[in-house]
Amino acid sequence: MTTALSNPTFLRRTGFRGSTGTADLTRLLSWSGVVLLGLVTLVAVLAPVLAPHDPITTIGSPFVAPGHGGFLLGSDSVGRDILSRVLYGVRASWFAALGVVIAGLVFGGTIGLIAGSAGGRIDSVLMRITDLFLALPAPVMAIAIGAALGPGFMHTLLAVSVVWWPFYARIVRGEVRRLAARPHMEAARLSGTGPVRRVLRHLLPGVLPTAVVTGSLDIGALILTLAGLSFLGLGQVAPAPELGADSARNLSFLLQYWWVPVMPGLAVMVLALIGNIAGHGVRNLLERN
Secondary structure (H helix, E strand, C coil), X not given: CCCHHHCHHHHHHHCCCHHHHHHHHHHHHHHHHHHHHXXXXXXXHCHHHHCCCCXXXXXXXXXXXXXXXXXXXXXXXXXXXXXXXHHHHHHHHXXXXXXXXXXXXXXXXXXXXXXXXXXXXXHHHHHHHHHHHHHCCXXXXXXXXXXXXXXXXXXXXXXXXXXXXHHHHHHHHHHHHHHHCXXXXXXXXXXXXXXXXXXXHHHHHHHHHHXXXXXXXXXXXXXXXXXXXHHHHHCXXXXXXXXXXXXXXXXXXXXXXXXXXXXXXHHHHHHHHHHHHHHHHHHHXXXXX
């Protein structure tokens, strides 16, 4: 039994095109992810303005429930405003994830660019060093480095950055090797273009979209990784606000005062979700362009 939507004549007369509608929906969702990325960045920048109170100052009674006593998300065990602490925690986590991505892309991308364009012994040496880092379990290595350096948010960022750059080095190196085999690169070499100019003019612009997409897709995973390390006690030192650390410090109050550890945890979940959505949005938009 046929229906109107399965009738080719009906589809042709009405101008219905399912694939176009799907493409438009995908583009809308992609731009929505980019808008969410901008909104979270704006919230992180304006956290000192948006926060109703100082995040480390006691301003009321402890364990005030959400929506009571002027606390939108409640107060913690010492009477600090949870909303203010969450906003400052979002600021720290978001900029930390962006910082690790940028550092990894700059360092790892440079290694991959040099290895892929130079080839030969330089390529072998740089990739064996990269493989050495990739062979080690990244979470365990990050915990070990963070524990050796001691508690502190900058130490956590350094520990994560050390284990994150090899992925970018491998991806960029593979993309460079792919681009180097194209005819226009051979034409540039035969025309007398120097190696540095070939890298900067022909290889680097071709690698940038792939690097940007890879970095954008990593933001959500980095937020979870940083929150996990902070949860283990390797984040900011109390009383500084940090999402993972705040959840860990107040976990004992989960059954009596659930909002104290849950609100920072929910913020981590929302940040990671927005990071993933934004990453896929950036990828889809760059692929279409």
